[in-house]
Amino acid sequence: MSDHLTFENLTVGEAQRVCVPVLKAANIDEPVMETRMLLGFVLGGGPERVLADRDNTLTSQQSKLLSDIVGQRSHRVPMSHILGQREFWSMIFKVTGDTLTPRPDTETLVEAVLENVSPPPKRILDLGTGTGCILLALLSEWGDAQGVGVDVSDKALAVALDNAQSHKLDVRASFVKNDWEQSEWTDVWSEPFDVVVSNPPYIPQADIANLDVDVRDYEPMSALVGGDDGLDAYRRITDGLNSLISPGGVVGFEVGIDQAGDVAGILERAGFRVLETRNDLGGIPRAVIGCKT
Numbered sequence: 001m002s003d004h005l006t007f008e009n010l011t012v013g014e015a016q017r018v019c020v021p022v023l024k025a026a027n028i029d030e031p032v033m034e035t036r037m038l039l040g041f042v043l044g045g046g047p048e049r050v051l052a053d054r055d056n057t058l059t060s061q062q063s064k065l066l067s068d069i070v071g072q073r074s075h076r077v078p079m080s081h082i083l084g085q086r087e088f089w090s091m092i093f094k095v096t097g098d099t100l101t102p103r104p105d106t107e108t109l110v111e112a113v114l115e116n117v118s119p120p121p122k123r124i125l126d127l128g129t130g131t132g133c134i135l136l137a138l139l140s141e142w143g144d145a146q147g148v149g150v151d152v153s154d155k156a157l158a159v160a161l162d163n164a165q166s167h168k169l170d171v172r173a174s175f176v177k178n179d180w181e182q183s184e185w186t187d188v189w190s191e192p193f194d195v196v197v198s199n200p201p202y203i204p205q206a207d208i209a210n211l212d213v214d215v216r217d218y219e220p221m222s223a224l225v226g227g228d229d230g231l232d233a234y235r236r237i238t239d240g241l242n243s244l245i246s247p248g249g250v251v252g253f254e255v256g257i258d259q260a261g262d263v264a265g266i267l268e269r270a271g272f273r274v275l276e277t278r279n280d281l282g283g284i285p286r287a288v289i290g291c292k293t
């Protein structure tokens, strides 16, 4: 339906009135806000441009771009892929189809880690770094820390490095390819870390089919699937934790719905003390923080 939309000779205000029902018909939850975001992008600014430019006529190039991206969004291409970025921890992160889009839920992990680590750490390890959002958010708060982001995906690592550079954190952040499924994956580090964080893939295989189309069809599967019960990566990473964390060091995991108790159990069986389980803004236990005794 929206594939043949044309916005030629329409003002910004008129185009807005055309877009909103199109996105609504595609079951987009917030069609007004998303229309403003798409129009703002076309106008070369943010959503605030829409009001300021409402009486201006779109150029032919702007009309074509708008038609293209409204079409994409109504086919449920994620907004972050269309805009190429997402805000996280008040920082802008480049996002591509090779990286998980940073989620507000993950800010819960960042917050919980920041509040459970004292004094500020020197060395941080982020396992499954994706865009680098967790590591870079922590480095933005801990000005003397150095961090390593690990991912199995070369393409994700390239995006994370771009993000580190654009936030001028690349002097303190490095990114390395590694795979926690491989034996001896921890051997590459001779010095332990003060903090290890991870938001690993945690969706049980059987639940993948029921995810929103925006996620299921566009986010990388390797960032989502956590095996039959969703807990494979937690077990695997925890197996390596004793050689990765210094005594008194802290581990922080993001967890999926109903996984906090299981993940706390995995940590305790490996000799860690659970310091806190923190809920996200929706009241779901979302971050489990442990300490090496």
Ligand SMILES: C[S@@+](CC[C@H](N)C(=O)[O-])C[C@H]1O[C@@H](n2cnc3c(N)ncnc32)[C@H](O)[C@@H]1O
Residues within 6 Å of the ligand: 099, 100, 101, 102, 103, 106, 127, 128, 129, 130, 131, 132, 133, 134, 150, 151, 152, 153, 156, 178, 179, 180, 181, 199, 200, 201, 202, 222, 223, 224
């Ligand atoms: C849920 S995403 C998290 C991305 C980012 N940290 C965030 O919070 O937005 C999980 C990440 O783990 C990576 N990953 C999956 N399996 C891995 C493995 N065996 N070894 C290392 N990284 C892995 C994926 O490529 C993906 O970037």
